[in-house]
Amino acid sequence: MSDKIKSTEITDKQVYLNRRLFMRAAVLAGTATATTLLYRRLNPQPLKLAEGEKLDDVVKVTREEASKTGYLVDEPQTPLASITNYNNFYEFDTSKSGVAHAAKGFVTRPWAVSVEGLVNKPRVFDLDELLQIRQEERVYRLRCVEGWSMVIPWIGFPLHKLLEKVEPTSQAKYVAFQTLLDPNRMPNQKFGILSWPYVEGLRLDEAMHPLTIMATGMYGETLPPQDGAPIRLVVPWKYGFKSIKSVVKISLVADEPPTTWNIEGPDEYGFYSNVNPNVAHPRWSQADERRIGEYNRRKTLMFNGYGEQVAKLYEGMDLVRNF
């Protein structure tokens, strides 16, 4: 307005202020974008599952059969998106939402499983041969030692069918399992988070039980990498970590084999690790669980609800001592 101020000077200040405003807007937008990207990187979004191969000729169980055998749990099944984006598979990632991303592209062909040890006919089975064994659907509860659970429609075959092929000798009392050891394909094996390879074990009678299966698929398709492709153990009455994934070796042995989580924390994870609401984990209760997709907590069932089928395996055993 005033004549004392040169018009050029006013314009200069305006330009200066505009530039300053622009710079500040850029800083604000830039940092906000960086923070958003960092948050997204640290909290990966659920991964849309690549379609697996269809598994045909899967034998389904009838409801009458199921009530006796425990082969089919009559509870809502956990959505595939949850089963494939909420995984404990430390070989890939220790964050449950990160496993799907880290395991993407894991090559599972060719794949072979060696069945050896105290057997008359040790053999290496190609995956295709194992897929020739009659595949059955089993809808099981899965209870994680961390206090959450799912209901999963597995496809697979009873482990005893495989063990019978190699004819265990009379000295065989336990079965030891081993996951693939390949730090190039399983990146976290480069770090000493657990003692690699992951190993698990069962007593022979547990391994021979009809509920114990080797799973090759779920929801009608082959297993995705994050859920233990191409073949994994499923023992529904034990905590999830017993159900070892991506198995390459099964040995029949005379003595109780070492198991990974037991090595990691002997007072926290026992060899048996049967689901037991009465025996608390040293750091948390096992009396209840959160079923994925449900809001309220559920009571945890003895032997994960499979007591009718498996309680007799443990008759006379102190389940508090043999946790």
Place this chain on the structure above:
Amino acid sequence: MSALPNTRRMTSLNFTKLVIFTNALIPLALLLWDVWRKNVGANPLEFATRTTGMLTLVFLTLTIAITPFRKTFNINSLVKLRRMLGLFAFFYGVLHLLTYIWFDRLFNFISVGKDVAQRPFILVGMIAFFLMVPLAITSTNKMIKRLGGKRWALLHRLVYFAAAAGALHFWMLVKSDVRLPLTFAFVVGVLLAHRLLVKYFPPRSSQSTELFPKD
């Protein structure tokens, strides 16, 4: 440069605060957005708990990083950001505790008590939280004056105990991969060690440094 009348101008300090304030709220905004569009994964409660807990630790660490950075790089104005960072730590701590008591335990305090008895890491977390409460309460200028600088500074050393308890809380709940909790513990340890070192072995050209913020 003359101040321009009728032009709202923001000081550099206020702008820096605005940047921090905005960025500190972005994780919360993203979390709420993901909850609203049901995109928080298979276990939303665990996700919300973990995210708010992690943010509490991050802001606690940033808060105690201010003084060492200020002294090392001689940027005294950094202290003016400390209160905001500390209050964000408290803010996310409140959300973390609320997520647990509200959504995990449905305000059932008997269940909270039982849970605390069975899971010691929750107790440690609660201790960490309650150590932050007096710090948040005495964060205003008025309270600083009322307490007097020395006493205020002494009280606010509790932040190191809160940070250490927070890192321990995190470490205790992890099953086996302790890399992240150890990182927090390490950073907290280094920052605390720096404070102790400066206190007991002051550098020769020791400048007088204010112990409490003036703004």
